[in-house]
Amino acid sequence: MNSLRSGLRRSSLALSLVLGISTVPALAGGAGPQHPERPLTLQFGPVSAQATLTLPAGRARAPLVLLIQGTGPEDQNGSYAVAAGKIVQGSMGALARHLSQSGFAVMRFDKRYAAATFQPQTAQAAFTAYGKLGMTDLLADARTALNAAKEQPRVDTSKVFIYGWSEGTVVAASLALESRASGLILQGPVVASFADSFANQFERVGLTYLKPYSVDGKIDLKGVLAALYGPGSGLAKTEASLLLSLSSTPEKPVLSSMLDTNHDGLIDLKTEALPQIRQFYQQFTPQSPMYAPATSLPTLGELAPHLTLPVLIVQGENDGNIDPAAAQRLNAALGTAGNPDHTLKLYPGLGHSLGLAPDITQDTFAPMQRAPMNDVATWLEQRSR
Structure with missing residues (x-):
């Protein structure tokens, strides 16, 4: 994680x-x-x-x-x-x-x-x-x-x-x-x-945008890259970029192994990506100064x-x-x-x-x-x- x-x-x-x-x-x-x-x-x-x-x-x-x-x-x-x-x-x-x-x-x-x-x-x-x-x-x-x-x-x-x-x-x-x-x-x-608002953006916009680039709800690296160069908004492409590994570079893009939980080279958008992204935001927002309980609104x-x-x-x-x-x-x-x-x-x-x-x-x-x-x-x- x-x-x-x-x-x-x-x-x-x-x-x-x-x-x-x-x-x-x-x-x-x-x-x-x-x-x-x-x-x-x-x-x-x-x-x-x-x-x-x-x-x-x-x-x-x-x-x-x-x-x-x-x-x-x-x-x-x-x-x-x-x-x-x-x-x-x-x-x-x-x-x-x-x-x-x-x-x-x-x-x-x-x-x-x-x-x-x-x-x-x-x-x-x-x-x-x-x-x-x-x-x-x-x-x-x-x-x-x-x-x-x-x-x-x-x-x-x-x-x-x-x-x-x-x-x-x-x-x-x-x-x-x-x-x-x-x-x-x-x-x-x-x-x-x-946390829920950020995760909802992925669920509403990300999943909708990525669907045409997936097969049976699963997307590979080629599909993610096609989405990044597709006609989506900045937010839509940002959601697509979440499926790439931190080690990715423009020269060598890599699919996120953390989201590909069964390591089959595909990310199931609803059963693999969505739950982990929701979990991340639940963990991340309390650690951010902007959204931490003591300093948020x-x-x-x-x-x-x-x-x-x-x-x-x-x-x-x-x-x-x-x-x-x-x-x-x-x-x-x-x-x-x-x-x-x-x-x-x-x-x-x-x-x-x-x-x-x-x-x-x-x-x-x-x-x-x-x-x-x-x-x-x-x-x-x-x-x-």
Whole structure:
């Protein structure tokens, strides 16, 4: 199991990164004179971080919306670095400007160490430092950002809404509870435990993607390599890579002997791979600073009975990272707990980013569509009157 654990530990970073990071192209155009953007500098532990408050035109005081990104050291636009000099652009800024057009002051911020990951000379140290953070650190940083936004002129501190995406939904929910927010918006919420959420990605996306490359549910090295060069999303290919040994190289790929439990040169996806991958995540997550009990945060399934404030859940039906059934369970749990104001919006044909996604194996984090943006704005307007 040690070899499998090492290999999956390496791959779990990739899994974690795709749990909540936007990979959409940068959207053209800035805020423009009608929607002034106020730059701010925040202090997150030992690190200074940049933030932006986008203000609506023609409104003396505006309700506040705080945006919280998904997993990994993203900047305030949801952008992140994947390799030396290569940056994947996000669209948090586009969402901020859209909500600002509806009359809201919108705060977004760089996550701790994010800026340093964009510079080749500091990237490695920054990623290492980020890997030592717990979710309690992320909550502290989000709290700092919220408090800074509340201190700004033209912000109506009596109407504060928290918006979280994917892993950020966990931070957003805890912050909304402690700050007595006016409402909570959850995009692709993490409802089950982190261990179960990671394992569910392999079961839903990995098994679906790998099936055409297998015979009778069993896959060989040739099938795994074909999958890695196939038309799947980054997450789908990451799941396929879990079937390779840690000793694999591009020149000499090797099938995982730990997953091939009967050593027949084939991996049975359901009876060999799935149980061991589930077991790994049950063992790995308590050892990770981000997910260890002492430094993590409760997921939405645990928090549901305490969420009595208005809650909006926006969920793509083709979301490869978060099972839409989880959003449905959360919405039902809110009703059972007696929450009088909870809404679930399901979007056919949209993925984790609420952008277009043909299916769960091709959810490539396309730009968020206008329909969910409009729905969020309408929901906010109705609860800030």
